[in-house]
Amino acid sequence: MSYKQRSTRRVKRGRKREKWTDILPRYLTFISHMRPILRETRRIIINLDADLLYDTEVLDRIQQEEEKRNIRMVRALSEFSALYRSNVYEIIKDFIIKYRENIPIIDIKDYILDFLYESVDALNVLRHITNPDEHNLENTYLYQLVKFIEEKLFPRGVNLKIIYNKLIQHSPDLYECQRHLLQTHTYYREKLQSPDFFEIPGITPKVYQIINNITSLYNLDPNFGKFPEKNNYEIPIILKNDIFLPYIDSTANAEEEAIEKIAERIGLRIIDGIFLGPAEDFVEILLENNFLRETEQSDKTIRLYPQFSNETLILYYLAFASQRRGFLSKELINWISMNFAFLIYMGILKWKLSDENIFYSIFKDLQTNEKVLPYLMKLICFPNYVALDKMKIRDSVQYRKEIFNFIGSQIDNLKYFINEIARYCEKFEYKKSKKVKKERVE
Numbered sequence: 001m002s003y004k005q006r007s008t009r010r011v012k013r014g015r016k017r018e019k020w021t022d023i024l025p026r027y028l029t030f031i032s033h034m035r036p037i038l039r040e041t042r043r044i045i046i047n048l049d050a051d052l053l054y055d056t057e058v059l060d061r062i063q064q065e066e067e068k069r070n071i072r073m074v075r076a077l078s079e080f081s082a083l084y085r086s087n088v089y090e091i092i093k094d095f096i097i098k099y100r101e102n103i104p105i106i107d108i109k110d111y112i113l114d115f116l117y118e119s120v121d122a123l124n125v126l127r128h129i130t131n132p133d134e135h136n137l138e139n140t141y142l143y144q145l146v147k148f149i150e151e152k153l154f155p156r157g158v159n160l161k162i163i164y165n166k167l168i169q170h171s172p173d174l175y176e177c178q179r180h181l182l183q184t185h186t187y188y189r190e191k192l193q194s195p196d197f198f199e200i201p202g203i204t205p206k207v208y209q210i211i212n213n214i215t216s217l218y219n220l221d222p223n224f225g226k227f228p229e230k231n232n233y234e235i236p237i238i239l240k241n242d243i244f245l246p247y248i249d250s251t252a253n254a255e256e257e258a259i260e261k262i263a264e265r266i267g268l269r270i271i272d273g274i275f276l277g278p279a280e281d282f283v284e285i286l287l288e289n290n291f292l293r294e295t296e297q298s299d300k301t302i303r304l305y306p307q308f309s310n311e312t313l314i315l316y317y318l319a320f321a322s323q324r325r326g327f328l329s330k331e332l333i334n335w336i337s338m339n340f341a342f343l344i345y346m347g348i349l350k351w352k353l354s355d356e357n358i359f360y361s362i363f364k365d366l367q368t369n370e371k372v373l374p375y376l377m378k379l380i381c382f383p384n385y386v387a388l389d390k391m392k393i394r395d396s397v398q399y400r401k402e403i404f405n406f407i408g409s410q411i412d413n414l415k416y417f418i419n420e421i422a423r424y425c426e427k428f429e430y431k432k433s434k435k436v437k438k439e440r441v442e
Contacts, residue, residue, distance in 0.1 A: 017391060020134055020382060027375035028127060030368075033077055035123040037085050038359075040066070041092075042116040050109045054100060056093045063089040080371065087362050095358050112358075119359045122352035125425075126345070126372075130379065137384055144428050145344045145421065146385045152417075153181050154322050154336065154386065163319040164285050171315060176413035179314050182321065183208070184335040200265065200321050201329040203314070206247060211266060211313050213243050214276065218306040225271060227304075229280045234303045236292075237275040267316040282316060330392040337377040337388060343414070344380075345373060347421030 044062055052058045067082055092112055099108055130142040137143040150156070152170040157163035167178060184202030203211070217238045227233035244259050260270055267282030278286060283304070286292040291308040321328060328336070349363050362368060374393070381390035 018378065020379070021132070023375055023378045024130070024132055027372065027379060029077070030080060030371040031123055031127050033081050034084055034368075035120060035127065037081065037088060038116055038120050038123065041085075041088055042113060042120065045092075045109065045112055045116065048109075050106045053096055053105055053109060056096060059089055059093055059096075080367075083367065084362070087365070088359070091358050091362070115354075115357045115359055118353050118357055119363075122349055122363070125348050125352060129344075129348075134384070139432065141348070141425070141428070142344070142379065143384065145347065145425070146340060146380055148421065148424050149340055149343055149417075150386060153178055153339075154318070154325075156322065160281055160316075160319050160323055161285055161288075163322050164315060165288075167315045167319055168289060171311065174413060174417060175311055175315075176411055177417050178318055179203075179311075180411060180414065181336055181339055182314065182318055182332075184331045198327055199329045200324055200327055200332065202332045202335060203317065207262060208310075210243060210247065210262065211310055214238065214266070214268070215308065215310050215313065217242060218308070222306060223275070224303055225275060225277060227283070228271075232301050234297075234301055235277050235283060236304060236306045237271060237277040240270060240274055240276050243276065265317050265320050266313040267320075285316070286312070325386070325388060328388065330394070333381070333388045333392045334377075334394055337380050337386065337390075337393060338373070340380045340386060341373045341376040343418060343421060345369075345376065346418045347425060350418050350422035351425040 048058075048062075063085065066085060095112065096105075096108055103111075125141060128141075130140045131137065151166065152174055155163050155166040157166060171178060182203045184204075218236055222236035222238060224234040225237045227235045240259065263269060263276060264279075267279055267285070268276050269279045271277045278292075283292065286306075286308065287294075287304070289312075291306065291312050292304040293307055295303050295305055297303055321332070346364075349360070353360055353363070374395070378390045378393050380386050381388040381393065
């Protein structure tokens with residue numbers, strides 16, 4: 001009798017690594033159900049006599065008939081479709097009631113049809129945002145928009161200096177967006193015990209206070225010490241305890257327990273165990289951007305006087321995180337991918353929907369967002385795009401609601417960037433159509 005030797009290797013079961021072909025269909029599922037509802041509603045409104053719109057009960061009856069249709073689908077899709085259709089009809093009825101005394105009913109009908117047409121058009125773009133087989137990526141909206149956003153908020157480069165200079169090039173217009181990308185609103189979920197100091201977390205409120213205090217001390221009352229890598233040069237230094245001592249007793253986050261790591265992430269280092277001074281590569285960056293001013297002393301020593309702000313240190317943190325994107329914490333990965341997904345989604349809506357479109361609220365509704373954006377987040381994490389660890393994207397419904405609620409409160413700079421993305425979409429579509437016409441002629 002022969003016995004098969006049992007393997008001694010024990011593999012811990014975990015989440016299955018999802019492929020592109022696993023995630024894309026899930027992203028498309030709800031979009032594919034939203035589009036037919038809007039198209040069918042548009043067809044019904046076209047065929048409906050305008051005068052019948054005065055009586056909103058007509059729309060109630062039509063809605064009831066539509067909901068009675070025997071469409072076989074899973075329960076989640078059935079519930080979503082019913083809710084989505086109900087919202088569409090409620091919005092149409094509210095619009096009619098609000099304006100029927102002031103606007104001719106035929107014009108109201110035309111407005112509704114225009115808004116429905118725009119909405120279907122937006123869903124068409126979202127539906128064809130990328131290619132199922134990942135071929136010819138450069139000609140897809142997803143690839144182009146990710147690269148457009150990445151270059152301005154989370155650029156790549158062979159070294160920190162190149163990345164930092166890319167960030168500072170766009171910071172006059174987009175600094176608030178750049179800072180926002182680091183300020184995760186779920187930092188309290190980071191591990192407090194046995195933290196992994198190789199992981200890079202986001203900037204918590206306390207770390208932001210620390211950065212603010214460092215900037216103030218450097219600009220108002222710096223000391224000076226020898227530049228270790230360069231003779232006859234002095235760099236600005238401040239006492240480490242002046243910055244961190246007030247936070248030691250009240251430390252509540254892992255990143256605040258590792259002073260050396262916090263310093264490293266903002267371009268600083270510990271000197272002689274008691275001082276904080278800029279690292280060698282950061283000195284080069286600061287000099288190039290006039291954040292350090294050279295002044296010759298009477299003994300011929302060149303003293304480097306600081307003249308920078310919080311922005312100077314935060315952009316270094318962002319460049320540092322971008323260069324080491326394979327070591328980002330789970331919360332920071334979720335936050336960055338969420339912001340990318342949100343900007344792409346809202347940029348497409350801004351491009352396709354007029355500001356007056358009555359269906360805007362449906363697209364921005366939390367129930368719609370949580371059905372579409374999580375899968376868009378995962379697609380964005382693939383190597384050809386932002387190249388983050390998609391296995392760290394949380395699937396918890398409660399977590400999604402939490403993070404979406406925070407991201408919904410837009411800062412003005414995000415709104416500005418969304419407008420820029422919408423304009424870029426228009427340019428990209430024009431180039432695509434021009435290329436197609438040229439190929440047909442040839």
